Amino acid sequence: MKLYEFEGADLLEKYQISIPKRQIVTSIKDKVDISFPLVLKAQVLSGDRKKVGGILFANKKSDLDKSLKNLLGKTISGEKVEKVLVEEKIKRIAEYYISFSFSGALRAPVLALSKKGGSGINDASIFPINMIIGLQPFFIRQALTQSGFQSKDMNPLCAIILNLWKLFVDEKVILAEINPLLKTKEGAFFACDAKIDYGKRRSVETMDGDIAIIASGGGASLINIDALLEAGGRPANYAEYSGNPKKEFVEKITGEVLSRPGIKACWVIGGTASFTDIYETMKGFTEGLEKVNPKPNFPFVIRRDGPRTKEAQKLLADFAKKEGYDFFIYGSETPMVETAKVVVNLAYHKNDRKDKK
Amino acid sequence: MSILIDKKTRVLIQGITGAEGSRACREMLQYGTKVLAGVRPGAGGEYVEGVPVYDTVEDALKHHPKINTSLIIVPAKNTKDAALEAIFAGIPLINILTEYVPPIDSSIIVAWAKKYKVRVVGCSSIGIISPSLCKVGSIGSAEIRHMFKIGPIGIISKSGGMTAELAVVLGKEGLGQSTVVGIGADTICGSDFVDMLQLFEKDKETRATVIFGEVGGVGEEIVAEYVKKKKIKKPIVALIGGKFTHMLPSGTVLGHAGAIVSHGKGGYNSKIKALEKSGVVLAKTPEEIPLLLKKILKIK
Numbered sequence: 001m002k003l004y005e006f007e008g009a010d011l012l013e014k015y016q017i018s019i020p021k022r023q024i025v026t027s028i029k030d031k032v033d034i035s036f037p038l039v040l041k042a043q044v045l046s047g048d049r050k051k052v053g054g055i056l057f058a059n060k061k062s063d064l065d066k067s068l069k070n071l072l073g074k075t076i077s078g079e080k081v082e083k084v085l086v087e088e089k090i091k092r093i094a095e096y097y098i099s100f101s102f103s104g105a106l107r108a109p110v111l112a113l114s115k116k117g118g119s120g121i122n123d124a125s126i127f128p129i130n131m132i133i134g135l136q137p138f139f140i141r142q143a144l145t146q147s148g149f150q151s152k153d154m155n156p157l158c159a160i161i162l163n164l165w166k167l168f169v170d171e172k173v174i175l176a177e178i179n180p181l182l183k184t185k186e187g188a189f190f191a192c193d194a195k196i197d198y199g200k201r202r203s204v205e206t207m208d209g210d211i212a213i214i215a216s217g218g219g220a221s222l223i224n225i226d227a228l229l230e231a232g233g234r235p236a237n238y239a240e241y242s243g244n245p246k247k248e249f250v251e252k253i254t255g256e257v258l259s260r261p262g263i264k265a266c267w268v269i270g271g272t273a274s275f276t277d278i279y280e281t282m283k284g285f286t287e288g289l290e291k292v293n294p295k296p297n298f299p300f301v302i303r304r305d306g307p308r309t310k311e312a313q314k315l316l317a318d319f320a321k322k323e324g325y326d327f328f329i330y331g332s333e334t335p336m337v338e339t340a341k342v343v344v345n346l347a348y349h350k351n352d353r354k355d356k357k
Numbered sequence: 358m359s360i361l362i363d364k365k366t367r368v369l370i371q372g373i374t375g376a377e378g379s380r381a382c383r384e385m386l387q388y389g390t391k392v393l394a395g396v397r398p399g400a401g402g403e404y405v406e407g408v409p410v411y412d413t414v415e416d417a418l419k420h421h422p423k424i425n426t427s428l429i430i431v432p433a434k435n436t437k438d439a440a441l442e443a444i445f446a447g448i449p450l451i452n453i454l455t456e457y458v459p460p461i462d463s464s465i466i467v468a469w470a471k472k473y474k475v476r477v478v479g480c481s482s483i484g485i486i487s488p489s490l491c492k493v494g495s496i497g498s499a500e501i502r503h504m505f506k507i508g509p510i511g512i513i514s515k516s517g518g519m520t521a522e523l524a525v526v527l528g529k530e531g532l533g534q535s536t537v538v539g540i541g542a543d544t545i546c547g548s549d550f551v552d553m554l555q556l557f558e559k560d561k562e563t564r565a566t567v568i569f570g571e572v573g574g575v576g577e578e579i580v581a582e583y584v585k586k587k588k589i590k591k592p593i594v595a596l597i598g599g600k601f602t603h604m605l606p607s608g609t610v611l612g613h614a615g616a617i618v619s620h621g622k623g624g625y626n627s628k629i630k631a632l633e634k635s636g637v638v639l640a641k642t643p644e645e646i647p648l649l650l651k652k653i654l655k656i657k
Contacts, residue, residue, distance in 0.1 A: 002608060047607075102460050102544045104574040104615065107467045109460075131468035172459045174544060199460075199544070199617070201610035208604075218542060218612025219516020222571050222598025227642065229601050238605065240612040242456075242518070271522030274483060275380070275498040306521070307499045332525050337642045 001200040004043045006085045008194030012178070015167040017160055020190050021088040028068045036060060037089040040067050041193075046077035054081070057089065090190050092182040096149075097124050098161060099177035099195075100168040109168070111140070111161065113147040117180025135165045156189055167196075174199035203249075204256050209234025211347050212257045214250075214285065216270035216304065218242050220336065224269045227337035233344040236263060245276070247284035254288025258296055265347035266300045269339065272332045273306025282312040286319045300325060301343040305332035359487030359536040360511070360556040360563070361450060361478070366491045367423045369414065369448065370395045371439045372431035373405045377454070377495070381430060381484075382406050384498045390491050393421040396439075414446040426450045428484075428493050436480060437462035444475050452493050453479030453547065457614065463545035470547060477547025481614065483517025483539035496520055496539060508533020510650060511557040513550055514569040515542035515576070515613065516598075522643060523567060530647035532656075535563040542571065542613035549576045554589050565592040565650055572599035572625050573616040581631035592653045595632055596640045599625045 003011070009019050021034050024043075032038070042054035049055060054076050058064040064086075074081045095117025103110045106128040114124035127143040129135050140158045149157060160181070168176040175197035182190045211233050215221035221240040228235055237260075239253050258266060268285060282304070289296070302316060313329050320327035328346070330339055368385065372378040373395025383406050385392050392408050394417040401412035411417040418424055427443040429436060429451060436458045443451050444466070451470070458480040470477045478485060484494015488505040496517070497505045504524045510532050514520050517539045524534060535557070540548050550568050557563045570577040577597060583589045599611070602618045602625055609618040621627065632639060638653065640646045651657070 001610075102464070104544055104546070104549075104576065105579065107545050108464050129464075131465045132472060169461055172461065174460060197608065199610060199614065201612075205605060205609060205611075215612075217516060217518030218616060219514065219519040219569055219571055219598055220522060221612050222602075222616070223519075223596065223643070226598060226600040230641075235601065235604075238611065242612055271518050272501065272504065272525050273518060274501050274521045275384075275495040276518075305525075306501060332522075335526075335642070335644045336522070337644070 001198045001202070002045050003196040003198070004045065004083070005041060005193055006043055006083065008196040009191070011167060011171065011196055012191050012194050015163045017163050017178070018188070018190050020090050020192060023086045025068060025084045025086050026072070026082060028065060028072065032064060032086050034086060034088050038064060039087045039089045040064070040071060041085045041087065042071045042074060042076055042081040043083040043085055044076045044079040044081060046079060049076050052076055087192070090182050090192065091184060093185050094183040095180035096183065097179045098164060098181055099124070099175065099179070100165060101175045103128060111135070111143055113143055115148055117182070120179070135162070137162065152187070153183070156187070160189060171196070173197060203239060203253055205238040207235045207237055209236045210262050210264045211343060212236045212260070212263045212266040213239060214253060214257055214266065214268045215240045216242065216273070216276065216281065220269070220271040224336055224340065227340040228267070228344065231340040231344045233340060233347065236260060241281070245281060245284070247280050247287070250281050250284030251288035254285050255291055258289065258292045263296070263298055265298050265343050266296065267339070267343040268300060268302040268304065269336060270304040271336060273304070276306055277308055278304055278306045278312040279308035279315065282316055286315065299328065299346040301328045301330070301339050301346065303330040303334060303336055303339040358560055358562050359490055360553070360560050361485050361536060361538065362426065362487050362491045362493055364490055366391065366426050366493065367421070368392045368493060369417055369421070369424045369427045370408070371414065371427055371429045371443065373397055373408065373410055374400050374403070375430060378430040379405050380498075381428065381454070381495050382408060384495070385492060388492045388497070388502055390493065393424050414442045414448070418446055424448060426452065426493060429453045429455060431455060433457045433459070437465055440466040440477070441469060444469050444473050447473070449475055451475060451477045451547070452482055452485060453477065454482055454484065454494050455479070456481045458543070460544040463543060467545060467547055478538060479541045479547055481541035481543050483520055485536065485538050487536045488534055494539070496537065504528055505537060506533035508535065509562060509564040509654070510534050511560070511563040511566040512537040512569070513553045513566060514539055515571055516569055519569045523569065523646065526643045527567075527647050527650075530651065532647050532650060535560060542573065542615045544574070544615045546615070550580045551576070551583050551589070554580065554583065554593070558589055558591055563591065564654055565594065567646055567650070568593060568595045570595060570597045570628060571613070571616050572602050572611070572618060572628070573613070573623055575623050577628040578622070578631045581635035581637065584635040584637055593637045594640055594646050594649045594653070595637050596643060596646060597625065597628050597632070
């Protein structure tokens, strides 16, 4: 989960990092209280907003009205602009890049620094943090020196970096980035864009297709959707539950995934579980299904195995019979990826139902 | 033989009184694993499945000095504390099953483990099994344990769920396993593919290794580097998940915490290209894996 720039700016401010005067505008009728010149930034999560005209400047009232009208209601990378961040334009003499993130390869958090703001982490120098002593000011000073920063910037930058580290640790984020950090003629610093990512996932990621997917297993879900594509299927979503999920969670995902219009089939897919109670999860699935309105009349392909599979399969068969659903039920005797072909056939070639069990 | 765990493994379970901890304890005992003690602060003196519970790791070790492995199944917020307790007590192998441990805590655990030369597998590991010898963690529970059969193949998987699925698929073709390890798929992991591959490299029983990887992180790319430099010579068959993720925006988090969609390094194409170039054999489906292994090992 990434934060919008304005949310990120609020968070930086909470950790005592200076931000330019700013205001959120949602309508051209909103009164702007900050004096010109101004920067207007569309609030979207896409990283390419600058290239597509998502950042504009205004030196006078007529510019402001025109630019706000332009930005509000614009769509950037599929996202409608509903908020514009209006900010005082800071006169800068330099732009820097600072971030904290994790390196899986180095197995540590890393400080990334660059004297070229605007460019990304790929152009920055990376300094892995020794977590036995934690981040110490001397380490930051060494990193700044090695990256070619001036000695008179050392202390103010060190303070900003320590504050950003506090944010990174206390907020438990996976990315805290200031890009750019502006330096004024007077030697003051302002964070002019913040990227904060909590690294959390949503329960359902929407895709464009028409086969609803309720997958279990972080890894299995990936190879199964790969197999679905290979078989010519179009996934409507990515949704996955892992570990030993509560029945209520499966029920919630089921409702969310099946309530979308245009679904042609549903694929409930997972591998052979080691400790997941299959009966419990299938119970959650049927209870979620009962609440879907209108009642789905498309076929369901269900492939799952593991503890209490026999009871789960009986529950599913009885439920389908009673409620009049088309369930195609498989266990570990049928390869997971084989059932991708089955669901594609059922979804797109309704007459071809040889696989029915 | 096997890697990490065998007949000599003596286990301590930190978090033994919890629902998952007591279940793992029961399952491990049923499999024949020697579980000597458990720890749960405040529950010292109790018993779980006949296993004595202590308040501290230090106390457990005082009464059971043969403990050489700790299984950690405690709430995420307590995991760093539990792992450091085990590291400072000098237990050489720690397997952490807890999910959703903040990566900042994992980096602290990993840093101290490295300093004290302790091997950590996890967090978010499903466990480790050396079929018919020993199992630690939730891997191969209940009736599923029979799916893991002894044999010449090592399995390393980021995904816990895929461990049983892979054992089933290999078993159908008569291929058993030396050891199966769930390394987890967090952003910061105690052990990565290469760490485990180096152990399998030295294990006489293991003739080839299967790795299950997925988008996110660069563990698979590091495997490719090691294979290319001939630091790992035993054959590897890899199955990588997430080809479809080009359809999702960069930064989307999938099932595992470390499975973050990338359209550059760490993404599906980056991994496939690197592995292909290095000579690792790529399987397109789980069912292809045993067929490729038999071809490589010339087994009919």
